[in-house]
Amino acid sequence: MTDPGAHASDNSWVRGAVDHALVPAYQTHTATLRGIIRQRLVTRALRTYLPDPPGRILDLGGGDGIQAIALARLGYQVTICDPDPxxxxxxxxxxxxxxxxxxxxxxxxxxxxxxxxxxxxGDWDATLCHGVLMYLPDPAPLLNVLAAVTRPGGTISVVGKNATALALRAGLQGRWHDTLTLLDDESRRATVTEIGNLGVPSRGDDPRHIQDLLTAAGTEPVAWHGIRVFTDHLGDTPPGPDLDTVIEAEWTSGSRDPYRQIARLYHLIHTRRP
Incomplete structure (x- = not known):
């Protein structure tokens, strides 16, 4: 592990949205059932679509390294680029x-x-951007970077918040005012803003819009999965003894319509055009 000491630019894309004091809150979330399901489903999808190791993977906004470590255990060389020290x-x-x-x-x-x-x-075998677009005012510039630094034929993986399903969590939790507000926002535009797990504003996107932006950047769609169809409303519930069964139910439902359309998160897999 090395750290060349590169510095973030003045327009850092996460630092202003996720305060350093919220890092412990993020760590707590990753240990909940919802957090574990997200990581396990993303890793499973990556193992399905990534080229076999060894390979060079760039994780933009990789944060605390949970996903990178899972891939490193499999034999990939992973570089995390993140603006938050x-x-x-x-x-x-x-x-x-x-x-x-x-x-x-x-x-x-x-x-x-x-x-x-x-x-x-550039010339990365795969580039990842997971849980980052929701904090950006415009996702297009970073998606263009993802495509640009990926080698032709390489894999691009994007996980973001599904704007077309944000009202579901609030409704299942009985937060009816929030439900109506999110439904109203959803009916008026493809981008919906709410207060997310970390207590800061974050934006949801219509996955079809993100697919279109990636395609315009020079990529081709391969697959998309939904993450947390049945469990997103469970708050900080810890994992139980049936974790593997829950994950299997989430994987199966998130791989097909109509369930993936109401999942909390979308996971898009694209490949860079030659």
Whole structure:
């Protein structure tokens, strides 16, 4: 594991939205049933669509390294580029519990993902952007970067908040005022803003809109999955002994219509055109 000490640009894309003090809250969320389901489903999809290891993977906004570590264990070389030094310090702490081989497979870079070409170069076998677009005023520039730094034929993985289903959680939790507000926002535009898990405003997007932006950037769609169809309203419920069964139900439902359309998160897989 190395850290060349690259610096974030002045227009850092997450730092202004997710305050450093919220890093512990994010860590808490990742240990809940909802957090574990997200990570396990994303890893399962990546194992399905990524080229076999070894391969070079760039994780823009990889934060505390949970996803990168899962891929490093499989033999991939993963570079995290993130603008938040607190998140990268957490990633370093998480790596301390891994084997030396896994640690050697992860590189941490402090920097803004919009500057990825200058920070880490291009020709990556795969690029990941998970849980980042929701904090950006405009997702298109970062999606263009993802496509630009991926090698022809390489894989692009994007996870974001599904604007067409945001009212579902509020309704299932009995928050009827929030439900009506989100339904009204959803009917008027493809982008919907709410207060997310970390207590800060975050935006949802229509996955079809993100697919169109990726296609315009020079990619082809391969697959899209929904994440958290049945469990998103469960708050901070911890995982139980039936975790594997729950994950199987979520994977199966998130792989087909109409269920994936009402999932909390979308997971899009594209490939860079030659």
């Amino acid at each position: 607190d998140m990268l310090r957490q990633a370093e702490e998480n790596l301390l519990t891994e084997t030396g081989t896994t640690r050697d497979h992860v590189t941490l870079i402090l920097g803004d993902g919009h500057d990825a070409a200058g920070l880490v170069g």
